Amino acid sequence: MIHSLLIANRGEIARRIIRTARRMGVRTVAVYSTADAASPHVREADAAIEIGPPPARASYLSIDNILLAAQKAGVDAVHPGYGFLSENADFAEAVIAAGHIWVGPLPDAIRAMGQKDTAKRLMQAAGVPTTPGYLGEDQTEAGLARQAAAIGWPVLIKAVAGGGGKGMRRVVAQEEFNAALASAKREAAAAFGDDRVFLEKYIERPRHIEVQVFGDRQGNFVHLFERDCSIQRRYQKVIEEAPATGMDAATRRRICEAALEAARAVHYEGAGTVEFIADARQGLDADHIWFMEMNTRLQVEHPVTEAITGLDLVEWQLRVASSEPLPLRQEEIKLSGWAMEARLYAENPATGFLPSTGALRHFRMPPEVRVDAGVEEGGEVSSFYDPMIAKLVASGPTRTAAAACLADACSQVEVWPVKTNAAFLARILTDPDFVAGNIDTSFIDNRRDRLIPSAEPSEQVVEAAAGARLARGWNPQEPWRALGGFRLNAPTHLHVSLQNGERCYQVEQTSRLAASLPARDFGTAIVVFSGGNAYPFTDPTLLAEAVSTASTGRISSPMPGRIIALRVKTGDQVAKGQPLVILEAMKIEHTLQAPFPGAVTAVSTREGEQVSEGVVLVQLDRKE
Numbered sequence: 020m021i022h023s024l025l026i027a028n029r030g031e032i033a034r035r036i037i038r039t040a041r042r043m044g045v046r047t048v049a050v051y052s053t054a055d056a057a058s059p060h061v062r063e064a065d066a067a068i069e070i071g072p073p074p075a076r077a078s079y080l081s082i083d084n085i086l087l088a089a090q091k092a093g094v095d096a097v098h099p100g101y102g103f104l105s106e107n108a109d110f111a112e113a114v115i116a117a118g119h120i121w122v123g124p125l126p127d128a129i130r131a132m133g134q135k136d137t138a139k140r141l142m143q144a145a146g147v148p149t150t151p152g153y154l155g156e157d158q159t160e161a162g163l164a165r166q167a168a169a170i171g172w173p174v175l176i177k178a179v180a181g182g183g184g185k186g187m188r189r190v191v192a193q194e195e196f197n198a199a200l201a202s203a204k205r206e207a208a209a210a211f212g213d214d215r216v217f218l219e220k221y222i223e224r225p226r227h228i229e230v231q232v233f234g235d236r237q238g239n240f241v242h243l244f245e246r247d248c249s250i251q252r253r254y255q256k257v258i259e260e261a262p263a264t265g266m267d268a269a270t271r272r273r274i275c276e277a278a279l280e281a282a283r284a285v286h287y288e289g290a291g292t293v294e295f296i297a298d299a300r301q302g303l304d305a306d307h308i309w310f311m312e313m314n315t316r317l318q319v320e321h322p323v324t325e326a327i328t329g330l331d332l333v334e335w336q337l338r339v340a341s342s343e344p345l346p347l348r349q350e351e352i353k354l355s356g357w358a359m360e361a362r363l364y365a366e367n368p369a370t371g372f373l374p375s376t377g378a379l380r381h382f383r384m385p386p387e388v389r390v391d392a393g394v395e396e397g398g399e400v401s402s403f404y405d406p407m408i409a410k411l412v413a414s415g416p417t418r419t420a421a422a423a424c425l426a427d428a429c430s431q432v433e434v435w436p437v438k439t440n441a442a443f444l445a446r447i448l449t450d451p452d453f454v455a456g457n458i459d460t461s462f463i464d465n466r467r468d469r470l471i472p473s474a475e476p477s478e479q480v481v482e483a484a485a486g487a488r489l490a491r492g493w494n495p496q497e498p499w500r501a502l503g504g505f506r507l508n509a510p511t512h513l514h515v516s517l518q519n520g521e522r523c524y525q526v527e528q529t530s531r532l533a534a535s536l537p538a539r540d541f542g543t544a545i546v547v548f549s550g551g552n553a554y555p556f557t558d559p560t561l562l563a564e565a566v567s568t569a570s571t572g573r574i575s576s577p578m579p580g581r582i583i584a585l586r587v588k589t590g591d592q593v594a595k596g597q598p599l600v601i602l603e604a605m606k607i608e609h610t611l612q613a614p615f616p617g618a619v620t621a622v623s624t625r626e627g628e629q630v631s632e633g634v635v636l637v638q639l640d641r642k643e
């Protein structure tokens with residue numbers, strides 16, 4: 020058995036590998052870029068070695084730096100995780116040449132499957148059904164256009180070296196082909212340094228079905244059943260499940276057998292995934308399921324397979340890499356229950372899914388499900404790496420039970436101030452079509468409006484904020500602090516003002532409010548968590564007070580923050596209530612207004628400046 024293992028990765032997958040290695044008594048060595056020095060995977064490993072600056076190219080993608088670390092640590096083996104160098108045959112070769120064990124298939128198998136066109140040719144030769152199309156011997160515009168027309172529209176242009184949906188273009192008509200081809204080639208050249216493409220029939224409303232396979236050095240092969248990864252956004256998986264809904268035993272047998280053929284064809288060792296595309300208009304049937312590609316590594320979504328088989332796939336990887344035979348024979352591997360995974364991203368669905376980065380003041384995951392997280396409270400989401408911060412995995416006896424459990428878990432996610440897609444995930448999981456199993460890869464695109472959570476807080480959310488506001492004190496000089504003697508049922512006719520974004524909410528009779536939603540206090544903000552969303556509220560009186568105490572005309576910053584807009588300059592005449600400065604604190608905008616009419620006598624800040632609490636920003640001279 021391997022004694023020590025270097026994990027050439029970061030985030031949740033590094034931590035997940037460490038967990039199994041530790042259980043098996045394998046010593047672990049983490050690597051990290053300087054951006055990750057305080058990351059949990061660094062602390063959790065038995066040892067950790069820095070491999071360079073934040074950009075992945077200079078650290079997690081640097082073969083030299085990682086090999087140096089492996090040498091320094093004197094490890095037996097290297098596990099690449101997924102992403103980064105996991106499917107880089109040169110890296111695998113270099114690891115082996117340096118005398119380490121490579122936890123993965125032989126470099127030749129990685130190479131054979133690395134180019135989508137050669138992989139398809141290989142599969143055709145092995146008798147595995149492949150998507151109809153053209154493999155691109157002729158790369159000229161005219162030649163490809165002719166082949167596309169022969170396949171029949173719509174056609175999908177794919178980069179030979181493709182991955183992550185890059186260099187992929189759907190073309191619905193002849194006249195759009197040349198422009199789409201040029202753009203696919205440009206993107207492929209930029210992403211992979213290889214602009215070759217091939218063509219596939221575009222399957223309408225397809226489902227993404229993949230089969231987990233394992234091979235060992237002794238030449239044994241098994242499959243661990245299928246997963247369905249049809250819920251995608253921009254060709255990226257969002258929700259995965261195992262098994263696939265609507266898969267009957269005969270179809271399952273045939274596609275799992277096809278996956279094993281694919282693995283045998285490249286003498287596969289270790290964990291791999293054979294991806295298929297299914298034309299599921301008439302349900303799943305083996306005559307309408309075709310090989311798409313093989314991923315020669317552990318997949319992000321492997322936990323759903325672990326849940327339905329009760330196996331630890333990383334343990335199997337380490338055993339196979341240690342030259343042990345596969346722990347079980349095919350007939351000993353049983354499928355039981357249903358499992359579903361949701362990928363939690365640090366991104367904002369409301370702004371077109373822009374990544375959201377920064378400090379994680381608050382990070383609470385639901386306790387009822389398996390959570391594989393790469394971050395922790397008090398940590399940070401870096402802009403240098405993939406925005407996936409955690410995976411939530413639920414299982415149950417049936418698909419309905421697993422979906423309900425995962426939906427519930429996603430709605431309990433509490434993250435602040437980084438934004439996440441948790442509410443979006445919960446909405447997918449409770450969508451009637453999803454629950455009924457009516458899914459295909461255009462599921463998200465077809466119901467985009469319904470799935471994007473509303474930014475408006477519900478009445479219940481506002482009430483929870485008001486309840487929290489009351490429970491936490493009244494003194495405007497010391498806002499949001501707990502007030503010892505306060506009793507919720509004492510004074511009646513209380514009035515609370517709360518600001519959320521542009522809107523100010525007035526809540527009366529709050530003494531009756533029972534805060535049923537979690538509301539948490541972050542300095543000057545109260546954040547209510549509901550359905551996976553976070554709704555921040557501030558106290559508008561806090562700002563008013565801060566300004567009015569400046570009766571001298573000194574307008575100071577009521578809290579630490581950043582000046583995002585300066586609305587006045589020295590010499591300006593301002594009316595009462597006119598906006599002077601907009602301050603951003605805790606990702607919320609606060610407008611500081613003129614407490615009285617007057618003239619601006621001094622401006623002592625500028626846009627973009629980070630200011631601390633109590634700093635004078637603008638001076639006004641009162642003029643009635």
Ligand code: ADP
Nearest residue numbers: 175181182183184185219220221222227254460
């Ligand atoms: P990549 O390696 O870039 O991720 P894949 O070949 O794995 O690309 O395809 C990614 C996704 O694109 C699939 O899961 C599927 O949703 C869609 N896709 C791929 N091939 C086709 C096709 N022929 N017709 C329709 N959709 C396809």
